[in-house]
Amino acid sequence: YHMQVSQQDVLDVTMCPSEHEVPDFAKFTFTPRKILPKETPCFIMKMMKDLGFIDTFKIKSDNLARFILYVRKGYRDVPYHNWSHAFSVAHFAYLALTNFQLVEKGYFTQLEALAYFISCLCHDIDHRGTTNSFQQQSNSVLASLYSSEGSVMERHHLSQTICTLNTGGCNFLDALSKDDYVKCLDLIKDMILATDLASHYKIHSRQLAMAQEGYNKALPEHRYYLASLLMTCADLSDQTKDWKETKKVAQLIYAEFFAQGDLEKGMGRVPANMMDREKASIPDHQLEFLTQCCICIFRILATIFPNAKILVEAIKQNIICWESSKRIFDRLCIEGKTSYEVLV
Numbered sequence: 001y002h003m004q005v006s007q008q009d010v011l012d013v014t015m016c017p018s019e020h021e022v023p024d025f026a027k028f029t030f031t032p033r034k035i036l037p038k039e040t041p042c043f044i045m046k047m048m049k050d051l052g053f054i055d056t057f058k059i060k061s062d063n064l065a066r067f068i069l070y071v072r073k074g075y076r077d078v079p080y081h082n083w084s085h086a087f088s089v090a091h092f093a094y095l096a097l098t099n100f101q102l103v104e105k106g107y108f109t110q111l112e113a114l115a116y117f118i119s120c121l122c123h124d125i126d127h128r129g130t131t132n133s134f135q136q137q138s139n140s141v142l143a144s145l146y147s148s149e150g151s152v153m154e155r156h157h158l159s160q161t162i163c164t165l166n167t168g169g170c171n172f173l174d175a176l177s178k179d180d181y182v183k184c185l186d187l188i189k190d191m192i193l194a195t196d197l198a199s200h201y202k203i204h205s206r207q208l209a210m211a212q213e214g215y216n217k218a219l220p221e222h223r224y225y226l227a228s229l230l231m232t233c234a235d236l237s238d239q240t241k242d243w244k245e246t247k248k249v250a251q252l253i254y255a256e257f258f259a260q261g262d263l264e265k266g267m268g269r270v271p272a273n274m275m276d277r278e279k280a281s282i283p284d285h286q287l288e289f290l291t292q293c294c295i296c297i298f299r300i301l302a303t304i305f306p307n308a309k310i311l312v313e314a315i316k317q318n319i320i321c322w323e324s325s326k327r328i329f330d331r332l333c334i335e336g337k338t339s340y341e342v343l344v
């Protein structure tokens, strides 16, 4: 396990050519999935340098490089919950930190900003492409470990993150004071656990109330709700890009959902409609997800950060595209013209 990352790999990342000036990289319209996979570790280093973390926390490049490479190895080759998802979620954290000036304006301390960026990068480590409920149903090892506390997958992602930090030569946080280190791990725990959809639904109404009464930086629960909101926004950031990107990502998500449905059928169980490739209507389900869940989260974000309004507008555009894709799909089905895959 230890020699999964070679010294040469580490050196390549620490010696990243600094001329990584990609136009529009720091804009919300940029789609991070267009960065070549082999270039992504260098871009993580670039983002952490730009955010001031290397200087503020005296981070040694070879430790950080080794950590990034182990995190990348920690992700599996599944259709959606893979390293490019992790990279795109971390990129959104970089966009939020820079465009909303979260540290400059006192929303986050530098330590909270570091925890946010690292949590986004690590939040789905070792995901198997199956849901929390599937862990219970299949009596997976992870369910036996964590089902009593809930958020089974998220607790595993957290545990994998801490294990990676404790892997030889990966602890890039070793210059932090004891207090800061403990505080940082606490923040990473809250932030990764916030990416469980069930946890989001539990606090959503209070996040809405927080936005309506006005965000108060002095209130610890407001700071917790904002950190959770920024995690879910990062996790959903594919939905704020252009239609081509959004449609491509939906296909990856349903490739995972349908593979789980096939597994459930193989186990003699009846999968939920959206997991069943014979029954799912992707446009209908996506319209429901975007209008009931996704756009609500970004609307709260936009009440706190006005320049997040363009993200709400992008989601509205994608809703319009799903509606027209649904009309075409329905018409083609009536004419018996196509199987769903052709359309999407």
Ligand SMILES: Cc1nc2ccc(C(=O)NCC(C)C)cc2n2c(-c3cc(OC(C)(C)C)ccc3Cl)nnc12
Pocket (backbone or CB within 6 Å): 131, 133, 194, 195, 196, 197, 200, 231, 232, 235, 236, 239, 250, 253, 286, 289
């Ligand atoms: C485009 C898009 N469609 C989705 C449709 C349905 C669901 C879903 O999980 N339905 C519940 C069933 C499975 C029990 C999630 C979807 N989804 C997510 C997502 C969001 C998550 O949770 C946060 C970040 C807290 C919202 C957690 C995991 C995922 Cl995959 N990301 N993009 C999508």
Ligand SMILES: [Mg+2]
Pocket (backbone or CB within 6 Å): 123, 124, 153, 195, 196
């Ligand atoms: Mg997750």
Ligand SMILES: [Zn+2]
Pocket (backbone or CB within 6 Å): 085, 089, 123, 124, 195, 235
């Ligand atoms: Zn995720």
